Amino acid sequence: MNNSSQTDVDAKIASQHETKVAVIGAGIVGLMTALEIQRTGRRVVVIDPGEPGGRQAASYGNAGWISPSAIMPVSVPGLWRQVIVYLMDKSGPFVIRWAYLPRLLPWLLRFLWAGRNWKKVEECAKLRFELSRHSPRDHQNIAAEAGVGHLIEQKGLLSVCRNKSEFLANSFAWNMCRRLGVKITEFDAADLRRLEPNISERYQYGVRIDEGCHCTDLEAYCRAIAELIQERGGEFIRGKATGFEISDGCLKGVNIAGRAVECTQAVVTAGIGSRELAAAVGVRVPLESERGYHVVIAEGGNTITHPIMPSDGKMGITPTRQGLRIAGQVELAGVKASPDWRRAELLRQFVPRVFQAPFESDEAIDRWMGHRPSTPDGLPCIGATRSCRGLFYGFGHGHTGLTQAPATAKLLAALVAGQEPQCDLSAMSVHRF
């Protein structure tokens, strides 16, 4: 490299270091995005009223599944029939609070419409695959970089079915996974028991997503990424972003209570809080909270090796450092309604059905409710806003934000750096609704 081009590079690096990018929200998506933006030589400031990955975030309480097979949107043809069944059954995995139904209806109709035929579902699944295919490897690398490689375990993810017909009922998804190259192993009853001896006789068939990983302590994982960002010069501000300073259509800062954080670029990765921030620049996004719950019970020696999803339970049962975490339920009740802990109790009560040996104590040592930030069409919003230059967004990952976070972060870092993203993002535009 000659002297003048070296000077150009130095000048570019120096100017990049002066460019401060605000990342709003310190859940898993925001943290990974901040980390990737730092790699492009920019300074980051992460804004959140809570701790990185703290209890306020969906990233704290999810099932910890990192699955390359997380390709299917929730809305598929015929789901409306199931929705009606669920509405009648208060002890099922899906519930709508009737009082919230009028406000929910526009989202719900869009949601059902999004899965109106298998062609639509396939298009969506292919896009979702782009966000999940490298996720196990990416999480392993980032955890190792943050000094917590042991928190991401690769033992595969096990779905258990009462019989083979239940497995075959999902053939569309499994076949598509196979076509896309996701490695899957099927187990008959005997092999299933050899693999996980404590699974109840209730389950006679199993399927393992071989390369799937799980995180054994999400809070510690998020904290470690936040520390890494800080070690690399990143700043954290405790506060709620309320809007933006905009001049001549360009971003000048992010407002938080009582002051503005000056920046010319910002990324909205605030989970369910992103809806309000999008509205602040005139973008209306149908983002709804699919509220979910978890309980943790002490394992009492009844250890399982794999995270398990029972076909009839619609929940993830994950071995974690604190105990067995049972995470699931979908409750459509809005953001503000208080938790209905009966939903968590349903999760806890289901567990004895899944295992042969009873647990020493199935008392919940922790219970939690959080908000899956869900768009109706099963795709997140990733891209730039038309209404304000310098403002980007990465939210709406619904049921699979942990899995999709690394790919989302890389796409956002490329956009912020003015580079071409690795995949076509038009279907994920915030303006598509």
Ligand SMILES: Cc1cc2nc3c(=O)[nH]c(=O)nc-3n(C[C@H](O)[C@H](O)[C@H](O)COP(=O)(O)OP(=O)(O)OC[C@H]3O[C@@H](n4cnc5c(N)ncnc54)[C@H](O)[C@@H]3O)c2cc1C
């Ligand atoms: C029960 C359950 C089980 C799940 N299981 C899995 C799973 O196994 N695998 C998987 O991949 N996904 C799973 N998910 C989904 C996953 O948890 C979410 O998709 C993901 O955590 C979303 O991450 P996020 O960073 O976008 O949002 P969050 O984690 O919710 O983080 C958003 C952050 O933004 C902050 N914020 C909000 N508003 C503002 C504001 N105005 N200013 C500043 N900060 C703000 C919040 O305080 C929060 O810290 C599950 C979810 C639930 C509820």
